[in-house]
Amino acid sequence: METLSIDHVGIAVENIDEAIKLYIEKMGMKLIHREEIPDRGLKVAFLTGKEGETAVELLEPINHEDPNNTVAKFLKSRGQGMHHLAIKVEDINSSLRELENKGLTLIDRTGRKGARGHLVAFVHPKSVMGLLLELVQENH
Numbered sequence: 001m002e003t004l005s006i007d008h009v010g011i012a013v014e015n016i017d018e019a020i021k022l023y024i025e026k027m028g029m030k031l032i033h034r035e036e037i038p039d040r041g042l043k044v045a046f047l048t049g050k051e052g053e054t055a056v057e058l059l060e061p062i063n064h065e066d067p068n069n070t071v072a073k074f075l076k077s078r079g080q081g082m083h084h085l086a087i088k089v090e091d092i093n094s095s096l097r098e099l100e101n102k103g104l105t106l107i108d109r110t111g112r113k114g115a116r117g118h119l120v121a122f123v124h125p126k127s128v129m130g131l132l133l134e135l136v137q138e139n140h
Ligand SMILES: C[C@@H](C(=O)O)C(=O)SCCNC(=O)CCNC(=O)[C@H](O)C(C)(C)COP(=O)(O)OP(=O)(O)OC[C@H]1O[C@@H](n2cnc3c(N)ncnc32)[C@H](O)[C@@H]1OP(=O)(O)O
Pocket: 010, 037, 040, 042, 044, 057, 059, 070, 071, 073, 074, 077, 082, 083, 084, 086, 107, 113, 114, 115, 116, 120, 122, 124, 125, 130, 131, 132, 134
């Protein structure tokens, strides 16, 4: 499998509106996309720099008290900060098979719809040296 690019860095935050303001006003980024994903119980926002390279994805749980919400759980146990790294691939399902064959532990066995309508899947941090890895395939 080949990584096409580093798609985004996911950052868990307690308050997405305050976080967006910080990234725009203090770091000079621009907001390129915002949505709520009720299926995953998340509010997300994507920001980039002027050159539009790798994005930052801010993630806030819709319900901070939901014990099944992975980001709410993360905020309670580890606090705000980097949550995952997402790489872009051409074919998410064949990449997942390849990673599994190489001994990595998959969280998702197939790509499913994530933010921006793209297909996404996660690989367990215990098999990526503590990093929660996301694969993203642009859904054309
Ligand atoms: C919208 C979409 C998109 O981009 O399109 C998204 O971003 S969705 C973004 C949100 N969705 C996801 O995160 C889905 C994938 N994540 C998951 O399924 C889960 O968060 C797991 C990674 C399996 C962890 O769940 P689990 O219930 O096992 O949590 P836990 O608190 O007991 O943690 C088990 C171990 O994993 C570690 N751990 C938990 N979350 C971690 C993270 N984000 N990065 C690195 N390590 C992490 C804990 O510290 C712990 O390590 P120790 O055992 O050493 O203490």
